Amino acid sequence: MQRFINAIFFAGIVTIVAFAGPVSALEEKLHAQLDELKSASINSSLSYDIIESLTTEVGARMVGTPAERKSVEWAVAKMQALGFDKVWIEESQAPNWQRGELEVTLTSPFLHKLVALSLGNSVGTDTKPIETEVVKFNNLDALKAAEPNSLTGKIAYVAYSMERKKDGSGYGNAVGARVNGAAIAAEKGAVAYVMRSVGTDSHRFAHTGVMRYKEEGKQIPALALSNPDADLLENALKRNKPVTMGIASSASGPLNDTVTIANVIGEFTGSEHPDEVVTLGAHLDSWDVGTGAIDDGIGVGITLAAVHHIARLKHRPKRTIRVILFAAEEIGLLGAKDYVARRNGNMDNHVIGAEWDFGNGTIYKLAPGVGENALLKIKEFAEYLAPLGVEMASTNNAKGQSDMSELGKAGQPAVNFYPDGSDYFDYHHTENDTLDKVDTEALKINTAIYTTFAWYAANSGIDFRK
Amino acid sequence: MQRFINAIFFAGIVTIVAFAGPVSALEEKLHAQLDELKSASINSSLSYDIIESLTTEVGARMVGTPAERKSVEWAVAKMQALGFDKVWIEESQAPNWQRGELEVTLTSPFLHKLVALSLGNSVGTDTKPIETEVVKFNNLDALKAAEPNSLTGKIAYVAYSMERKKDGSGYGNAVGARVNGAAIAAEKGAVAYVMRSVGTDSHRFAHTGVMRYKEEGKQIPALALSNPDADLLENALKRNKPVTMGIASSASGPLNDTVTIANVIGEFTGSEHPDEVVTLGAHLDSWDVGTGAIDDGIGVGITLAAVHHIARLKHRPKRTIRVILFAAEEIGLLGAKDYVARRNGNMDNHVIGAEWDFGNGTIYKLAPGVGENALLKIKEFAEYLAPLGVEMASTNNAKGQSDMSELGKAGQPAVNFYPDGSDYFDYHHTENDTLDKVDTEALKINTAIYTTFAWYAANSGIDFRK
Structure with a gap:
């Protein structure tokens, strides 16, 4: 363990020295591209606007309610409007439950x-x-x-x-x-x-x-x-x-009937390796009591905005970026389980993934779960994020957060981003989870981090498994 | 106006000098007594316990609900238990209104x-x-x-x-x-x-x-x-x-029938001038949605605790201290209006009064409405409070707050205490006005201020009208 930490520390020193001295043409180009995306994210209200749209035009979207279906239609239309190349849904069944009075x-x-x-x-x-x-x-x-x-x-x-x-x-x-x-x-x-x-x-x-x-x-x-x-x-x-x-x-209890749910999936196709996908995840369903702004409207806003910012660059990244808006997270990651099941658990073309499902705070930590060789590249990316207050964890066992944990269990490498969750459980699953709670400044920074991460992972040739 | 401010300022200097030098035997005794009450208040949870009792055992107590009557019974019993000499109610009628759904x-x-x-x-x-x-x-x-x-x-x-x-x-x-x-x-x-x-x-x-x-x-x-x-x-x-x-x-609108309301009044009788009364006010009614902890359980807690702390002193103050828990404040100061009306507007034996109906913050200002001669004595008391963060206002036109404004209009001199009300309207008239919102530290200080004020006014021979 100590050796591992030393290795990380040494890598950090090397990177810092490299940053302090002249950088290679490649590094310069890489940084310029990341900076452009960071700046686009931080100067844009897009992720907030997406959350505003979802919470205003759909609102609460619990499995088993008509609004759940409406949210799927909303997500398909929104992805199309934002410049995704390919948008589809994957339907499955979930148990029905009705809250009653x-x-x-x-x-x-x-x-x-x-x-x-x-x-x-x-x-x-x-x-x-x-x-x-x-x-x-x-x-x-x-x-x-x-x-x-x-x-x-x-x-x-x-x-x-x-x-x-x-x-x-x-x-x-x-x-x-x-x-x-x-x-x-x-x-x-x-x-x-x-x-x-x-x-x-x-x-x-x-x-x-x-x-x-x-x-x-x-x-x-x-x-x-x-x-x-x-x-x-x-x-x-x-x-x-x-x-x-x-x-x-008059709550219904577990009913014998099921309802149709749908993961909504959108891709921005890679220029060189379209079959290799970097995944960004969030869940589209919410509980029925608030408007699901924080849980998980923010995830929807960040992941959709990330692709839009990348789609506006001059050059496409080499790999495909896939946003998965998972269904039925709240009742047991059902959409994520279906996603893996219909691929027979084969995540071979899933290069790496990250989920956003932890609310409102600014990211302070990045924790990878990648192959030993890929760790240096993650470390380099973490160094890029350091001025935004992000530290890299000393562990390398992340399996993905929330829905992405299902893809992680099936073998997809992961990066977990940790936002400050101090106030997350003030609003979690309550009537009070509404748009006004969104921290717009934190949201811009977090969007910048997911946007740069998605591009970095998609444009690199890194095999995150090894 | 400028002359008036200079006079106050000069009085302040005199007092400060007096405090810095040796104090007379009388002043020493006065301060010792105030210090004893301050210490009793700050080291006691009594005002909180009273609020806990009211909000737990009665809860919301809107005019026109059965709980309103229960609150009257609660207040009578509580005053008796706390050492008031005399407790009575004064009933009147108020319009009925029912919230419905x-x-x-x-x-x-x-x-x-x-x-x-x-x-x-x-x-x-x-x-x-x-x-x-x-x-x-x-x-x-x-x-x-x-x-x-x-x-x-x-x-x-x-x-x-x-x-x-x-x-x-x-x-x-x-x-x-x-x-x-x-x-x-x-x-x-x-x-x-x-x-x-x-x-x-x-x-x-x-x-x-x-x-x-x-x-x-x-x-x-x-x-x-x-x-x-x-x-x-x-x-x-x-x-x-x-x-x-x-x-x-299904709100009822203004109904033709009325409901009985009651001011609950309790006295601690003065040793020398039992007919001269210093009044402390709060309102007993609340809206129906929260448990009325802040509005105005805190006022009930502070005023009742003040009398209890004073009742435990070795010597009674010279004048009577009267706590008035007003009815139907929320629908237009109806209890206060009845209080004045049934005395034909004669407040001659009402020496001075103070209300608490502004929530949760620490008092930062004292504003008098007294005769010119009495101002120096108020100033002396304000100097005593200065270490608690209380400043004296430069004006002298206070008429009493909330219910007490009705007694003030009828001629009762007043002192208005101003707590920090920054968060008062976060909870005001909502379902969220509950016990957990009470700032227990501020409550102790505010209780100390009301307790010392009541004793100071009751034990002094000051005619606050002149």
């Missing part, structure tokens, strides 16, 4: 209407609302440790509060309660599962997100309270009197 | 469910929802300038965006559109009135608040969009295609 009320010892959202995939309460006592657990492990049948007829409540971190790593500790909490609570006899939202804000927005039942397990309603409402519930529980909650939900 | 949808050219709230007093759409074209005005003046009948059958939309200011003065420029916009739109033929919320946040919370119809005017539904939803509407309008909106509201 939800009313959650603290009924005793104090009466409060609570702000809550059903978790994706949750069943409702049929025609018979639930009203029963709430039992609190500090976290998922405490719920797991509860005695069998100890929650019979009760509502299980998990109070775990997500930590704010620059890299978003608080999510990992929190999301298990969302995905698996209801299944575990049901095993203990609970009739409903309630949790503090997986989110770092203190606003009255609940955070939705997908949950799963066990195959043979009982299916009970699962929902998240906004953080202030979770505080209120916990303050009520502190009085040491029985606390009861009423839940009326 | 509201659904607002952008129906063309793009479909969006919008976050909105009916304004207080608004009528609904009866059984027949409205769907028609939206016409935008940049501000209320632009709406006023519209031709008669130019809005026939249309929805008038006022886009004015409130400015953020430390002293909250942006509210004055914005609130007219809320109070009077619907009446003016109706005169031009509009069938509904929609406005951008009077609020400085960019979260998906609409801001409610009271509106008025003209006596003989047509009554049309009036509602406010959250700021992000207003952005969305305006982005849709930029496309230069007709924009239509659907509104379905």
